Amino acid sequence: MSINLLLHDPFCVLKDYPEHYAGIINTYPFKAVVQRYNPTGDYLASGCKDGSIIIYDMDTQKLIMYLGKNPVFGENNDESYQTKCLIKNHQDEILSVEWSHCGRYLLSAGKDNVVKIWDLACNHKNMVENTQLIFEKRRDECCCKSFDFDTNIHEARFIKSNQDLVIVCTKKSCLPLVIDVQKNTIESIHKYFDHSSLDGNSDSESLLNEILSNEKKYGVATSSLVTDKKLFVGSSKGWCFVYNISENGDMSINSHFKTSSSSIKNLLINNSMDTMYINSADRVIRQFDVLSINNQGKVAMEVNLKHKYQDVINRLQWNDIILSPHNGDFLAASANGANKDTGLFLWDTINGSLVKIYENSGEQLYKIDWDPNNMSIAASGCESGDIFCWEVSLPPKWASLAPDFEEVDEQVKYIEQEDEFDEQDNDYLKRDQNKFETEIKDLDLVTPDRTDVRGNVNKSHSVFKIPTNYSDILRLRKNIEQ
Amino acid sequence: MHLEKKSILRIKSSSNAVPFATFKSKFEDDIKICLCIDSTKILLIENDAYITKPQEQYKEIDTDHYRGINDIQISSDGQLLATASDDSTIELTHFQHGKLSTCMSHTGPVTSIKYSSKGNILFSGSLDENIKSWNINAAGILTQESLNNEMLITGPLKTMSTHSDCVITLDIPYYDSSILATGSYDGLIRIFDTSNGNCLKTLTYDKDWANDGQVRPIVKVKFSINGKYLLVKSLDGVVKLWDYLLGRVVRTFHDETKQTQLNNSITGLNFLYNPNDRAQVYVINGTQDGRLEIFDVITKELLINIPICDNGASITDIQVMEDKIYCLNANNVLSLYTVTF
Numbered sequence: 001m002s003i004n005l006l007l008h009d010p011f012c013v014l015k016d017y018p019e020h021y022a023g024i025i026n027t028y029p030f031k032a033v034v035q036r037y038n039p040t041g042d043y044l045a046s047g048c049k050d051g052s053i054i055i056y057d058m059d060t061q062k063l064i065m066y067l068g069k070n071p072v073f074g075e076n077n078d079e080s081y082q083t084k085c086l087i088k089n090h091q092d093e094i095l096s097v098e099w100s101h102c103g104r105y106l107l108s109a110g111k112d113n114v115v116k117i118w119d120l121a122c123n124h125k126n127m128v129e130n131t132q133l134i135f136e137k138r139r140d141e142c143c144c145k146s147f148d149f150d151t152n153i154h155e156a157r158f159i160k161s162n163q164d165l166v167i168v169c170t171k172k173s174c175l176p177l178v179i180d181v182q183k184n185t186i187e188s189i190h191k192y193f194d195h196s197s198l199d200g201n202s203d204s205e206s207l208l209n210e211i212l213s214n215e216k217k218y219g220v221a222t223s224s225l226v227t228d229k230k231l232f233v234g235s236s237k238g239w240c241f242v243y244n245i246s247e248n249g250d251m252s253i254n255s256h257f258k259t260s261s262s263s264i265k266n267l268l269i270n271n272s273m274d275t276m277y278i279n280s281a282d283r284v285i286r287q288f289d290v291l292s293i294n295n296q297g298k299v300a301m302e303v304n305l306k307h308k309y310q311d312v313i314n315r316l317q318w319n320d321i322i323l324s325p326h327n328g329d330f331l332a333a334s335a336n337g338a339n340k341d342t343g344l345f346l347w348d349t350i351n352g353s354l355v356k357i358y359e360n361s362g363e364q365l366y367k368i369d370w371d372p373n374n375m376s377i378a379a380s381g382c383e384s385g386d387i388f389c390w391e392v393s394l395p396p397k398w399a400s401l402a403p404d405f406e407e408v409d410e411q412v413k414y415i416e417q418e419d420e421f422d423e424q425d426n427d428y429l430k431r432d433q434n435k436f437e438t439e440i441k442d443l444d445l446v447t448p449d450r451t452d453v454r455g456n457v458n459k460s461h462s463v464f465k466i467p468t469n470y471s472d473i474l475r476l477r478k479n480i481e482q
Numbered sequence: 483m484h485l486e487k488k489s490i491l492r493i494k495s496s497s498n499a500v501p502f503a504t505f506k507s508k509f510e511d512d513i514k515i516c517l518c519i520d521s522t523k524i525l526l527i528e529n530d531a532y533i534t535k536p537q538e539q540y541k542e543i544d545t546d547h548y549r550g551i552n553d554i555q556i557s558s559d560g561q562l563l564a565t566a567s568d569d570s571t572i573e574l575t576h577f578q579h580g581k582l583s584t585c586m587s588h589t590g591p592v593t594s595i596k597y598s599s600k601g602n603i604l605f606s607g608s609l610d611e612n613i614k615s616w617n618i619n620a621a622g623i624l625t626q627e628s629l630n631n632e633m634l635i636t637g638p639l640k641t642m643s644t645h646s647d648c649v650i651t652l653d654i655p656y657y658d659s660s661i662l663a664t665g666s667y668d669g670l671i672r673i674f675d676t677s678n679g680n681c682l683k684t685l686t687y688d689k690d691w692a693n694d695g696q697v698r699p700i701v702k703v704k705f706s707i708n709g710k711y712l713l714v715k716s717l718d719g720v721v722k723l724w725d726y727l728l729g730r731v732v733r734t735f736h737d738e739t740k741q742t743q744l745n746n747s748i749t750g751l752n753f754l755y756n757p758n759d760r761a762q763v764y765v766i767n768g769t770q771d772g773r774l775e776i777f778d779v780i781t782k783e784l785l786i787n788i789p790i791c792d793n794g795a796s797i798t799d800i801q802v803m804e805d806k807i808y809c810l811n812a813n814n815v816l817s818l819y820t821v822t823f
Contacts, residue, residue: 002658003658003660003661004675004676007661007675007683007727008682042600057602059598059600059603059677060602060603060617060619060639062620064619394677396681397681397682400680400681400682401644401684403684403685403729436730436732437731437732440732441780442780443723443779443780444710445707445710445763446706446708446755447708447760448657448658448709460599467601468557468559468561468562468601470576470579471579473582473583473619473620474576477582477583
């Protein structure tokens with residue numbers, strides 16, 4: 001929720017994409033690889049090359065949290081500042097980070113083949129609002145969790161409807177694995193298929209059997225996308241699998257289709273679920289129209305190719321793609337090419353035309369994220385590991401410095417009103433004000449707006465705010481004094 | 483509506499006990515009431531909402547201020563105390579671990595401070611006409627090198643300077659720290675964007691019925707809980723509710739029988755919300771002659787008008803904690819009332 005937007009020029013606020021380069025967030029000594037905004041856009045979590053995960057406060061652009069052991073404190077374990085968190089950092093580069101929708105948990109997957117769930121309230125249990133606990137535990141215990149895998153992993157994502165379940169894409173199979181956080185189990189996705197109602201799912205069963213018997217043909221799962229009721233998994237041989245997820249966590253396979261012959265790097269779908277974007281290793285981003293084919297009571301998904309986004313001259317490889325919020329009218333992609341100036345590309349997805357190239361970064365960009373609340377884009381630089389930000393510029397209004405000022409584009413001829421400088425007696429003004437006050441009958445001082453100006457749902461009540469870690473600040477003070 | 487007097491505490495202090503601050507944790511039984519005593523000390527009343535004990539049994543916190551304290555705020559997690567002082571500094575004190583840091587950059591006495599709703603930024607207004615913001619959460623300094631370079635909290639993030647006289651009061655909406663309202667002795671109420679420090683709107687009494695050519699200094703501003711309205715008190719004791727998006731006064735709360743005058747003391751003002759009926763909102767106003775007035779916001783009706791202390795000392799501050807109203811007057815009497823709606 002941001003009331004300030006109500007007072008700005010609406011033409012500046014309601015831009016479809018950020019235009020103004022806001023500068024970099026210096027991540028030294030870490031090298032940011034992948035970053036994600038939390039659901040309200042207040043924090044930016046960043047996974048780094050060395051396995052660290054750091055969190056920035058976007059109000060102050062300052063680092064506020066380091067997941068795991070703070071490196072500045074070294075090994076001298078001061079009893080009074082002992083943290084309760086027992087979990088260790090990742091040992092290798094972070095592949096993906098994701099916030100739970102309550103904003104309290106962070107899911108990370110690393111090249112060390114470990115998936116971790118971090119509870120950001122770990123040391124502050126007594127101050128936590130009950131924001132949809134994924135797992136209940138005693139208040140004084142650390143409830144961060146770690147899951148080891150025996151194969152390389154690509155990424156991990158929360159299931160939207162049931163955040164006890166986490167989808168992990170591994171280099172073993174085209175079927176993703178599912179972690180049940182409550183039960184501490186890791187199983188292949190087909191264990192979650194609802195086998196009891198055979199009549200409705202017989203297609204799903206036969207499809208599954210076909211996939212299980214031809215695993216070589218489909219390659220391995222490389223990327224995934226979770227929406228409210230669907231799970232999309234892209235494979236290394238260009239296949240896309242669509243799963244249905246019911247509210248109680250039961251899953252079934254909906255359909256599968258081939259999009260290209262090369263590995264799928266990213267999958268995106270817009271909110272109305274009618275357009276899908278697939279970034280493949282063959283340097284092409286394909287835009288598909290999604291169709292729901294109703295075949296004898298079974299609704300299966302199919303796709304039709306609509307646009308191709310590619311750079312035919314430089315043959316740029318696209319590192320990551322992201323859709324603009326709400327309707328997904330714009331698509332941004334970070335380019336990986338020989339030319340150093342290539343930064344972020346932005347296309348209009350309605351007609352497939354290139355709108356803008358963000359060149360400010362001066363280096364190739366890797367992972368990108370788009371925050372709908374502040375309309376800002378954050379992208380990590382491949383070489384420096386700094387995070388580059390673009391935002392909507394909200395210029396100062398000089399007219400706001402005095403109550404009756406107005407900014408005009410052209411000169412306006414001043415015509416004096418008949419009664420403009422008449423002395424009005426106080427009684428008249430008082431009556432006028434009284435009349436105005438009695439006319440306004442309903443005043444709502446309590447209910448906040450449900451959405452902000454840009455149409456984002458106001459989540460500030462329900463999303464977790466990271467508590468200030470005063471003991472770390474005090475320890476830093478001690479270090480300075482020494 | 484009925485008001486019941488629960489208890490009073492006569493505070494022994496060499497100076498005015500104003501200002502004071504209250505805090506109630508949402509998650510556990512933690513209540514804190516802080517008062518300023520002897521100019522530079524803080525009296526901490528903990529977990530005793532009804533103030534049953536004598537003053538000697540409550541804890542005292544010493545600050546490093548060498549001049550009087552003008553404002554006290556307790557952070558939204560109840561752990562950090564901020565004190566603004568005449569010596570141009572703001573001190574941050576952790577209730578358990580002691581002093582955290584001192585904010586030094588103002589060139590005049592700091593009059594008013596407020597935490598952002600997320601508790602990560604502190605805003606301060608000063609007699610030097612500036613408003614500054616301070617980063618509280620400096621926990622993320624991770625290298626020895628940056629630790630040596632970075633001043634922990636002590637430098638301001640932003641400075642907003644558009645007022646032409648001292649800034650006396652400021653407020654931030656309860657759920658939203660994107661805007662900041664300030665009231666100044668130049669008679670202007672300004673609304674700032676906290677993300678870039680730009681002034682977004684200016685409100686004045688200029689077109690008002692009470693226009694007699696005098697500037698009316700603003701002494702209190704308070705946002706309604708949804709942040710859509712602004713309750714403003716000027717030095718003449720008149721309370722107005724602004725719809726600041728519209729730029730008009732939508733309610734004037736004033737006892738018509740009393741003559742307004744530009745008096746010289748700042749009196750308390752607060753909102754009172756009925757927890758059972760969200761539509762019922764009241765305005766509590768403390769007056770110069772020691773009366774507590776409660777107005778209905780919708781009807782402007784004066785529901786309660788009672789003297790707090792028999793000798794008529796002005797009510798310097800009012801804090802509301804659910805159905806409890808704490809009033810402090812100029813004779814250092816802290817009185818507690820409970821409301822039945």
